[in-house]
Amino acid sequence: MSKGSNNNPSRRQFLSGAAVAGAGIAVAGAARAGDPLITEVQQWARGLGEGVDATPYGLPIRFETDVVRRNVPWLTADPISSINFTPIHALDGTITPQGCAFERHHSGAIELSKDDYRLMINGLVDTPLVFTYADLERFPRQTHVYFCECAANTGMEWAGAQLNGAQFTHGMIHNMEYTGIPLRTLLEEAGFDTSAKWVYVEGADASSNGRSIPMEKALDDVLVAFKANGEALRKEHGYPVRLVVPGWEGNMWVKWLRRIEVADAPVESREETSKYTDTLANGVSRKWTWVMDAKSIITSPSPQAPIRHGHGPLVITGLAWSGRGAISRVDISKDGGKTWETARLAKPGEKMALTRFYLDTTWNGEEMLLQARAMDETGYVQPTKAQLREVRGENSIYHNNCIQTWWVQSNGEAENVEVS
Amino acid sequence: MSKGSNNNPSRRQFLSGAAVAGAGIAVAGAARAGDPLITEVQQWARGLGEGVDATPYGLPIRFETDVVRRNVPWLTADPISSINFTPIHALDGTITPQGCAFERHHSGAIELSKDDYRLMINGLVDTPLVFTYADLERFPRQTHVYFCECAANTGMEWAGAQLNGAQFTHGMIHNMEYTGIPLRTLLEEAGFDTSAKWVYVEGADASSNGRSIPMEKALDDVLVAFKANGEALRKEHGYPVRLVVPGWEGNMWVKWLRRIEVADAPVESREETSKYTDTLANGVSRKWTWVMDAKSIITSPSPQAPIRHGHGPLVITGLAWSGRGAISRVDISKDGGKTWETARLAKPGEKMALTRFYLDTTWNGEEMLLQARAMDETGYVQPTKAQLREVRGENSIYHNNCIQTWWVQSNGEAENVEVS
Numbered sequence: 001m002s003k004g005s006n007n008n009p010s011r012r013q014f015l016s017g018a019a020v021a022g023a024g025i026a027v028a029g030a031a032r033a034g035d036p037l038i039t040e041v042q043q044w045a046r047g048l049g050e051g052v053d054a055t056p057y058g059l060p061i062r063f064e065t066d067v068v069r070r071n072v073p074w075l076t077a078d079p080i081s082s083i084n085f086t087p088i089h090a091l092d093g094t095i096t097p098q099g100c101a102f103e104r105h106h107s108g109a110i111e112l113s114k115d116d117y118r119l120m121i122n123g124l125v126d127t128p129l130v131f132t133y134a135d136l137e138r139f140p141r142q143t144h145v146y147f148c149e150c151a152a153n154t155g156m157e158w159a160g161a162q163l164n165g166a167q168f169t170h171g172m173i174h175n176m177e178y179t180g181i182p183l184r185t186l187l188e189e190a191g192f193d194t195s196a197k198w199v200y201v202e203g204a205d206a207s208s209n210g211r212s213i214p215m216e217k218a219l220d221d222v223l224v225a226f227k228a229n230g231e232a233l234r235k236e237h238g239y240p241v242r243l244v245v246p247g248w249e250g251n252m253w254v255k256w257l258r259r260i261e262v263a264d265a266p267v268e269s270r271e272e273t274s275k276y277t278d279t280l281a282n283g284v285s286r287k288w289t290w291v292m293d294a295k296s297i298i299t300s301p302s303p304q305a306p307i308r309h310g311h312g313p314l315v316i317t318g319l320a321w322s323g324r325g326a327i328s329r330v331d332i333s334k335d336g337g338k339t340w341e342t343a344r345l346a347k348p349g350e351k352m353a354l355t356r357f358y359l360d361t362t363w364n365g366e367e368m369l370l371q372a373r374a375m376d377e378t379g380y381v382q383p384t385k386a387q388l389r390e391v392r393g394e395n396s397i398y399h400n401n402c403i404q405t406w407w408v409q410s411n412g413e414a415e416n417v418e419v420s
Numbered sequence: 421m422s423k424g425s426n427n428n429p430s431r432r433q434f435l436s437g438a439a440v441a442g443a444g445i446a447v448a449g450a451a452r453a454g455d456p457l458i459t460e461v462q463q464w465a466r467g468l469g470e471g472v473d474a475t476p477y478g479l480p481i482r483f484e485t486d487v488v489r490r491n492v493p494w495l496t497a498d499p500i501s502s503i504n505f506t507p508i509h510a511l512d513g514t515i516t517p518q519g520c521a522f523e524r525h526h527s528g529a530i531e532l533s534k535d536d537y538r539l540m541i542n543g544l545v546d547t548p549l550v551f552t553y554a555d556l557e558r559f560p561r562q563t564h565v566y567f568c569e570c571a572a573n574t575g576m577e578w579a580g581a582q583l584n585g586a587q588f589t590h591g592m593i594h595n596m597e598y599t600g601i602p603l604r605t606l607l608e609e610a611g612f613d614t615s616a617k618w619v620y621v622e623g624a625d626a627s628s629n630g631r632s633i634p635m636e637k638a639l640d641d642v643l644v645a646f647k648a649n650g651e652a653l654r655k656e657h658g659y660p661v662r663l664v665v666p667g668w669e670g671n672m673w674v675k676w677l678r679r680i681e682v683a684d685a686p687v688e689s690r691e692e693t694s695k696y697t698d699t700l701a702n703g704v705s706r707k708w709t710w711v712m713d714a715k716s717i718i719t720s721p722s723p724q725a726p727i728r729h730g731h732g733p734l735v736i737t738g739l740a741w742s743g744r745g746a747i748s749r750v751d752i753s754k755d756g757g758k759t760w761e762t763a764r765l766a767k768p769g770e771k772m773a774l775t776r777f778y779l780d781t782t783w784n785g786e787e788m789l790l791q792a793r794a795m796d797e798t799g800y801v802q803p804t805k806a807q808l809r810e811v812r813g814e815n816s817i818y819h820n821n822c823i824q825t826w827w828v829q830s831n832g833e834a835e836n837v838e839v840s
Contacts, residue, residue, distance in 0.1 A: 037538050045626050049528025051499030056488035058519045061655040068476035079471030091650040092599040093563045099478045108469025118457050138733040140780040143513040143766040179512040206465050230511040235481040313558040346563040360560040
């Protein structure tokens with residue numbers, strides 16, 4: 001019998017790199033001759049399973065109960081004004097299911113029905129307008145996949161390696177397919193003053209979470225969205241309507257959107273003065289730092305996803321993104337940044353959306369200092385923590401997009417560490 | 421004050437087409453001066469919402485309880501061997517959330533843990549292999565969005581217009597981002613005989629649901645998948661591992677995949693002889709009709725999504741797909757196929773994935789016979805029901821990809837009808 005794949009270089013490459021595990025699989029296969037899971041008819045093949053009437057809306061199987069959002073109680077005084085984290089260490093691909101997409105609330109997630117929903121556009125407009133939800137459904141829609149990253153993602157890592165897991169260091173991010181109306185369309189419906197340089201957007205919750213957005217961005221790609229991943233937004237993501245501000249910090253993606261005021265100046269609200277500014281080493285704070293710069297994270301192996309198998313083939317995988325456009329390349333280092341290999345992108349990068357990368361490699365128990373480094377289409381290269389601290393100091397909370405290091409030990413366990 | 425949009429043709433077009441509704445929105449805005457929803461501080465702005473610790477895994481808000489899978493009890497003798505339907509009439513965009521993605525079982529959905537999972541490759545191979553779930557995680561992965569359509573989708577419509585809603589006529593379809601291993605990689609690992617022209621795939625459930633797949637397809641784009649939309653497959657979709665056979669009928673996407681046998685001939689199993697063949701008018705049955713041809717459906721307006729608003733702007737939207745490649749164009753008719761307008765695609769069509777289309781139009785209460793007609797990159801044009809019957813007769817169940825007609829009445833209600 002001849003192998004059908006003798007002329008396939010990808011297979012030769014995999015097998016040559018994977019001789020030990022190839023043998024491992026064959027040995028295990030032999031050992032499994034007596035494995036009752038393959039020699040006996042299993043209980044699940046002897047009877048009937050669950051019918052199609054059982055779960056009108058399905059949930060994950062009970063074996064996956066660890067793949068959930070988690071909050072860190074000591075991070076904030078109260079879960080009402082707090083954050084939880086997407087379990088990115090356990091996901092693959094790029095889409096984040098709504099059910100495990102991180103939440104950030106300033107006064108808790110409110111329940112607001114479509115019937116009770118109103119959206120006002122006022123300020124420097126010809127005709128102030130109030131839209132019902134049904135009104136919004138009549139405007140031309142767009143559908144796009146975008147990431148939403150909290151400005152504070154990785155914010156606990158400025159002073160050191162603090163949180164042990166990709167979910168906690170990098171899980172304030174999700175990536176969904178949004179359907180909505182370009183904000184431009186609604187502004188044009190109201191007839192906005194061309195001298196107006198800003199819009200102020202606020203939500204219907206008690207915090208109102210108001211933010212000023214330059215008119216240039218408002219007219220570019222901002223969406224007034226009502227669907228995510230095909231279905232209605234979840235309560236915790238702003239049902240029935242939220243703002244989608246591609247590539248910009250999550251705080252501006254106002255949930256339960258109730259008002260858009262066209263203005264000639266920014267409001268300088270609480271959310272853009274006392275918060276969401278970046279304090280430098282000399283005490284000066286930068287404001288209007290809206291864009292989320294290029295960033296990446298290895299999701300597996302990682303502290304919550306250690307290597308549990310033997311030596312041989314290992315898949316290193318993770319996510320990369322940039323608020324300035326598409327990811328063009330991701331490199332991976334196993335030695336803390338001394339040498340780099342270019343990862344394989346699952347598909348060409350898309351603007352302001354998560355990109356999945358893979359490095360198909362071999363691991364024989366050597367310790368690794370694993371790092372990923374993202375590049376975007378503008379030529380920007382994700383900085384090291386040292387480079388970022390040089391410019392920004394250590395007083396910041398927001399916009400930490402430095403290269404992350406996982407120390408993978410010979411037993412496959414991984415830890416969050418810093419390399420100098 | 422001058423409008424910022426005077427030079428924007430899209431706005432002029434929308435307003436000129438939407439004069440009545442534009443006025444309608446303005447009138448409603450005026451009427452809403454006394455609307456307590458905008459003049460008073462609402463209860464949801466007076467207190468706190470739910471904290472981030474409330475729902476580790478979120479579900480849709482209670483107002484969306486109608487957006488669920490539904491089964492039709494009279495269709496089958498028992499829900500154990502039956503089907504339910506994706507609520508496509510209520511979704512937008514292209515991604516189908518797993519929770520409301522249709523199910524089809526032949527002996528019910530089984531519960532199979534990763535620890536208990538085994539995948540055997542045997543038959544005409546150098547080395548029969550048995551993989552554990554952990555073994556599979558070590559092979560190079562791919563991530564792709566594909567639609568999965570049951571061959572029987574629209575199957576009740578051969579003899580007439582029977583089921584009143586897009587969910588029931590066209591809801592045996594879903595579209596998810598899958599992560600998995602190319603089947604080719606596993607076949608190469610086992611070393612397959614180049615004379616082998618088929619693989620036979622079967623599931624771990626009692627039905628086993630075995631199907632024969634030509635080796636050419638097996639080596640092309642078939643995936644052994646373990647994630648959908650980023651997270652683990654749901655129980656009802658084959659947790660922990662299913663086959664993904666892009667563009668081909670859903671029955672071949674074997675769930676709870678347990679065995680792949682490399683063979684020199686097809687097995688001619690129950691699932692490819694007594695079922696999943698297409699009986700013509702003369703009684704002869706075609707077999708091996710695997711590919712799902714180009715098809716489309718208007719999801720809104722539709723019987724379950726009638727027009728509830730007044731005259732003026734109307735968004736007509738729906739889905740199109742082809743098992744032979746990318747959708748290149750979708751046309752919409754309001755008069756039962758006499759005249760056609762080209763719809764706007766949300767983004768360029770992707771191979772074997774759902775494409776969302778929109779037609780931004782005006783409706784002033786006239787009756788409509790709404791139809792969509794898909795074209796794919798091969799030049800194939802979706803046929804009328806008459807054209808399909810001419811070739812296929814009326815004895816078929818499977819592969820009904822004819823143009824669907826919704827009769828939209830002056831009150832906005834819609835019905836499933838046939839046009840001659």
